Amino acid sequence: MSELPKAYNPKEAEPEIYRRWLxxxxxxxxxxxxxxxxxxxxxxxxxxxxxxxxxxxxxxxAIQDILIRFERMSGKRTLWLPGTDHxxxxxQNVVEKELKNGGLKRHDLGREEFLKRVDVFVRDSQTTxxxxxxxxxxxxxxxxxRFTLDEGLSAAVRHAFVELYRDGxxxxxxxxxxxxxxxxxxxxxxxxxxxxxxxxxxxxxxGPVVIGTARPETKFGDKVIVVHPNxxxxxxxxGTSFDVExxxxxxxxxxxxxxxxxxxxxxxxxxxxxxxxxxxxxxAKKHGLEILPIIGHDGRLTDAAGPFKGMKVQEAREKVVQIxxxxxxxxxxxxxxxxHLSVCYRCGTPVEPLVSKQWFVAVDQxxxxxxxxxxxxxxxxxxxxxxxxxxxxxxxxxxxQWMENLHDWCISRQIWYGxxxxxxxxxxxxxxxxxxxxxxWKQDEDTLDTWFSSALWTFSTLGWPDQTKDLKVFxxxxxxxxxxxxxxxxxxxxxxxxxxxxxxxxxxTVYLHGLVRDRRGRKMSKSLGNGIDPLVMAEKYGxxxxxxxxxxxxTPGNDxxxxxxxxxxxxxxxxxxxxxxxxxxxQDSTPTVGPAGGSLADRWIQSRLHxxxxxxxxxxxxxxxxxxxxxxxxxxxxxxxxxxxxxxKVEKNIALAREVFGAAITLLHPFMPFxxxxxWTKLALGKKVLMVADWPAANPALIDxxxxxxxxxxxxxxxxxxxxxxxxxxxxRTMVVRLKKDDPAWDHQAIVERLARVRLAAA
RNA sequence: GGGUUCGUAGCUCAGUUGGUUAGAGCGCCACAUUGACAUUGUGGAGGUCAGAGGUUCAAAUCCUCUCGGACCCACCA
Numbered sequence: 001m002s003e004l005p006k007a008y009n010p011k012e013a014e015p016e017i018y019r020r021w022l023x024x025x026x027x028x029x030x031x032x033x034x035x036x037x038x039x040x041x042x043x044x045x046x047x048x049x050x051x052x053x054x055x056x057x058x059x060x061x062a063i064q065d066i067l068i069r070f071e072r073m074s075g076k077r078t079l080w081l082p083g084t085d086h087x088x089x090x091x092q093n094v095v096e097k098e099l100k101n102g103g104l105k106r107h108d109l110g111r112e113e114f115l116k117r118v119d120v121f122v123r124d125s126q127t128t129x130x131x132x133x134x135x136x137x138x139x140x141x142x143x144x145x146r147f148t149l150d151e152g153l154s155a156a157v158r159h160a161f162v163e164l165y166r167d168g169x170x171x172x173x174x175x176x177x178x179x180x181x182x183x184x185x186x187x188x189x190x191x192x193x194x195x196x197x198x199x200x201x202x203x204x205x206x207g208p209v210v211i212g213t214a215r216p217e218t219k220f221g222d223k224v225i226v227v228h229p230n231x232x233x234x235x236x237x238x239g240t241s242f243d244v245e246x247x248x249x250x251x252x253x254x255x256x257x258x259x260x261x262x263x264x265x266x267x268x269x270x271x272x273x274x275x276x277x278x279x280x281x282x283x284a285k286k287h288g289l290e291i292l293p294i295i296g297h298d299g300r301l302t303d304a305a306g307p308f309k310g311m312k313v314q315e316a317r318e319k320v321v322q323i324x325x326x327x328x329x330x331x332x333x334x335x336x337x338x339x340h341l342s343v344c345y346r347c348g349t350p351v352e353p354l355v356s357k358q359w360f361v362a363v364d365q366x367x368x369x370x371x372x373x374x375x376x377x378x379x380x381x382x383x384x385x386x387x388x389x390x391x392x393x394x395x396x397x398x399x400x401q402w403m404e405n406l407h408d409w410c411i412s413r414q415i416w417y418g419x420x421x422x423x424x425x426x427x428x429x430x431x432x433x434x435x436x437x438x439x440x441w442k443q444d445e446d447t448l449d450t451w452f453s454s455a456l457w458t459f460s461t462l463g464w465p466d467q468t469k470d471l472k473v474f475x476x477x478x479x480x481x482x483x484x485x486x487x488x489x490x491x492x493x494x495x496x497x498x499x500x501x502x503x504x505x506x507x508x509t510v511y512l513h514g515l516v517r518d519r520r521g522r523k524m525s526k527s528l529g530n531g532i533d534p535l536v537m538a539e540k541y542g543x544x545x546x547x548x549x550x551x552x553x554x555t556p557g558n559d560x561x562x563x564x565x566x567x568x569x570x571x572x573x574x575x576x577x578x579x580x581x582x583x584x585x586x587q588d589s590t591p592t593v594g595p596a597g598g599s600l601a602d603r604w605i606q607s608r609l610h611x612x613x614x615x616x617x618x619x620x621x622x623x624x625x626x627x628x629x630x631x632x633x634x635x636x637x638x639x640x641x642x643x644x645x646x647x648x649k650v651e652k653n654i655a656l657a658r659e660v661f662g663a664a665i666t667l668l669h670p671f672m673p674f675x676x677x678x679x680w681t682k683l684a685l686g687k688k689v690l691m692v693a694d695w696p697a698a699n700p701a702l703i704d705x706x707x708x709x710x711x712x713x714x715x716x717x718x719x720x721x722x723x724x725x726x727x728x729x730x731x732x733r734t735m736v737v738r739l740k741k742d743d744p745a746w747d748h749q750a751i752v753e754r755l756a757r758v759r760l761a762a763a
Numbered sequence: 764g765g766g767u768u769c770g771u772a773g774c775u776c777a778g779u780u781g782g783u784u785a786g787a788g789c790g791c792c793a794c795a796u797u798g799a800c801a802u803u804g805u806g807g808a809g810g811u812c813a814g815a816g817g818u819u820c821a822a823a824u825c826c827u828c829u830c831g832g833a834c835c836c837a838c839c840a
Binding site for chain 1: 765766767768769775776778787789790793795798799802803804805806832833834835836837839840
C-alpha cells in the first residue's frame with residue numbers, strides 16, 4: 001500500500017475497474033446475490049445509431065447510473081437496459097452522404113444493397129457507442145442490450161401496428177403532410193422547425209379581390225375565393241363565378257363563404273391552394289372542392305403548371321412573378337416581410353405541404369379497449385391522475401397542453417431504412433398482418449416513423465408481445481430519465497402506446513434534465529465547434545470528474561453551462577479521495593484505547609456521518625442529485641479530511657477513521673463509481689465489490705447535536721487562534737499563546753496546538 | 764398571440780414547504796512546503812439576491828408590474 005502513487009491516475013485505473021464490474025456479473029439483476037423482491041428498472045434512452053456520444057448522453061448516463069447504483073445498493077433487483085435506436089432518417093442521411101461522396105445515390109444500389117451498407121455502418125457505430133457508455137462507468141446490463149431493428153423488437157412493432165389497425169386506430173388516408181423534398185419523406189408536425197426568413201410578400205389582383213402570398217408558384221390552381229359570410233363587402237359575390245385573368249390566361253373563379261376567412265386581415269378574401277396549404281386543404285375537403293397538386297414530391301412543378309412543369313420552386317416563383325407583373329396584376333410587393341419558413345429539422349430544407357397517401361394513428365378515435373376513451377384522453381388521464389409523475393412538475397403542464405392539441409400521428413415515411421409497414425397488397429386486396437397471407441403479395445414500400453418503434457421501447461425490449469418474466473418483473477419501468485427536448489417526440493408517445501397496448505403506464509416517473517451548453521450559454525453544436533467531448537474529458541480528468549461536473553450545480557429541467565475548469569476541479573476532488581485512502585493505508589489501524597464512547601471528535605464525526613447518510617438518502621429519493629453530491633463532497637473534504645483526519649494524527653483512532661471513510665465513499669459511489677471502488681479495494685474495506693455493498697443506514701442514536709455544537713466551539717477556538725497568529729505575523733514558527741487556567745482550550749490542548757499551530761502556555 | 768423559464772459574489776451555479784448573520788466551486792489577495800495530498804493547507808476580500816410595489820411578525824423565496832435574457836407551442840391568406 002505504501003507504494004501507492006501520490007496522484008490518482010484515473011486513466012489507468014478506470015478500465016480495469018470496469019472490467020472487474022463486468023466480470024462480477026452484477027450488472028445483470030438475475031445474478032445479484034442480495035437483491036430483495038422489489039424490482040427497479042430504467043430503460044436507457046437508446047442512442048441514435050448515427051453515432052458519437054455527446055455531453056447530453058453523458059448527463060443521461062451520469063444521472064441514470066446514480067439512480068441505478070443507489071437502488072442496487074439499497075437491495076433492489078435492479079435492471080438498467082441499454083440499447084440503440086436505428087434513427088431512420090438521420091442514419092439514412094449519413095449513409096446517403098457517404099454514397100454521395102462516391103458519386104452514388106441510394107437508387108443506384110437498390111433497396112437491398114443500400115440496407116446492407118446501412119447495416120455495416122450501424123454495427124460499427126454501435127461498437128463505438130457501447131465503448132463510450134462503458135468509459136463513463138454505466139452499470140447497465142449488456143446481456144440485455146437491444147436495438148430497435150432487432151428481430152424481437154421488429155416483431156413487437158408489427159404486432160403493435162396490427163393490433164392498432166384491427167382496433168380501428170390506424171388508418172390510411174389522403175392527407176396534406178409536411179414533405180421534405182430532400183429526404184423524400186414526410187415529417188411529423190414536430191419534426192418541422194420554423195426559421196425566420198425575409199422573403200418578398202406579393203399582393204396580386206385576382207379578379208375583384210386582392211390576395212397576398214409568399215408562394216406565387218403554388219397559385220396555378222387557385223379557382224376559389226373564400227370570404228367571411230358576414231363580410232358585407234362581398235355579399236353579392238358569394239355563390240357567383242366569373243372569369244379572372246391569371247397566370248396562364250383567364251380561369252373560372254367561384255366565390256364561397258366560410259368563417260375561416262378573417263374580414264380584418266388584408267382584403268378579407270383569400271383564394272384556396274388546396275394541395276399546398278394545411279388550412280386550404282381542410283377547407284377544400286369541407287366544401288368538396290378539387291384538390292390539384294401543383295408541386296410534386298420531387299419538389300418540382302407538375303402538369304398543372306403547364307409550361308412550368310418540371311421547374312424548381314424558386315425558379316418558378318420568379319417566372320410567375322414576372323408574368324403577373326407583365327399582366328399588371330401586381331398590386332404591391334412587401335420586400336421586408338419576415339416569413340416563418342417551415343424547414344426539415346434534420347436537413348434544414350424548406351418543407352412542402354403536399355397531399356399524399358399516408359398511414360396515421362388516430363388519437364381522437366374512441367377505443368373499445370380504453371372503455372370508449374381515445375388514445376389521447378387516456379394519455380392525458382395518466383398524467384392528470386399522477387400515474388406518471390414529472391420531475392420537475394411543471395413539465396406535466398407542458399405535456400398536457402401539447403397532448404390536448406395533438407393531431408393524428410402520421411407514421412409512414414418514404415425512406416428505406418426502418419420497419420417496413422406490415423401491410424401487403426395483391427391486385428386490389430389489402431392485408432394487414434405480421435406476415436404476408438400467401439404468395440404474390442407485395443409489401444407496402446414505406447417504413448414507419450422511428451418514433452413508432454421507440455414508443456414501444458420500455459416493453460419491446462423486455463420481450464413483448466410475449467408475456468415474459470422480464471416484462472412482469474420490470475414493467476412498468478421505475479423512471480424514465482431523458483432531456484426535456486424530447487417530451488413530445490418520445491415521452492408522450494411511449495405513454496400513448498403503453499397505456500393502449502399493455503394497459504399500463506411505461507414508467508412511474510419522468511425525470512427531465514436540461515441541455516448542456518457552453519460557457520457562454522450557447523447550445524453545443526458541431527457547426528459552432530463549441531462542443532466539449534465527454535470522452536476527451538474523461539481521458540484527461542477521469543470519468544468520475546466528468547460525471548460529477550454534470551451533476552453538481554444543476555437542477556432538474558434547467559440547462560447548465562459546462563467548462564473545462566469545472567471538470568478539472570472534480571478531478572482534484574477524486575485525487576483528494578485517493579490521498580485520504582493513501583493516508584489511511586499508511587496508518588496502523590489497530591484500534592487504540594480512547595475515552596469511553598469515543599473522544600469529542602469521534603462523537604462529532606459519527607454524528608456528522610449519520611446526518612449525512614440521512615440527508616443524502618433523502619436527496620436521492622427526491623432526485624436532488626446536486627444536493628446529495630455536494631453534501632458528500634463537503635463532508636469528505638471539509639469535515640472528514642480537514643478536521644477529523646488532522647485530529648486523528650493526534651488521537652490515532654484510525655479504526656474509526658476507516659469506518660467513517662468507508663461509509664462516506666459508499667455514499668459517494670453512485671456519483672464517482674471508479675475512484676470509490678478503487679480505494680475500497682485498496683483499503684480492503686469490504687468483502688464484496690463496492691458496487692453491491694449495502695447502502696448505509698442512518699443511526700439516529702449517533703446523531704448528537706450536543707457533540708456537534710461542542711465541536712463547533714472547538715473549531716471556532718482553533719480558527720480564532722489561527723487568525724491571531726496570522727495577525728501577529730508569526731508565520732513559520734509556532735507561536736506561544738497564553739491562556740487562563742479555566743480556558744476550555746486546555747481540554748483539547750494537543751489538538752489545538754497542532755491544528756492552530758500554536759503553543760499554549762499558562763497565563 | 765399563448766405558455767414555460769431564468770436574472771443571487773468577477774465567472775458558473777445551489778438555496779427543500781417563507782424563519783438566525785444569503786452558501787458552494789472556480790477566480791482573486793496574503794501566507795504556508797521534512798512524512799496523505801501544490802490536483803495541497805490556512806486566513807481574507809467580494810452580494811442593497813435585476814428594479815418597483817404589495818402580502819406577512821418575517822420575503823432571495825409568495826403576489827402584481829417594469830426591464831433584460833433563453834426556450835417551447837401556435838401562426839397570418
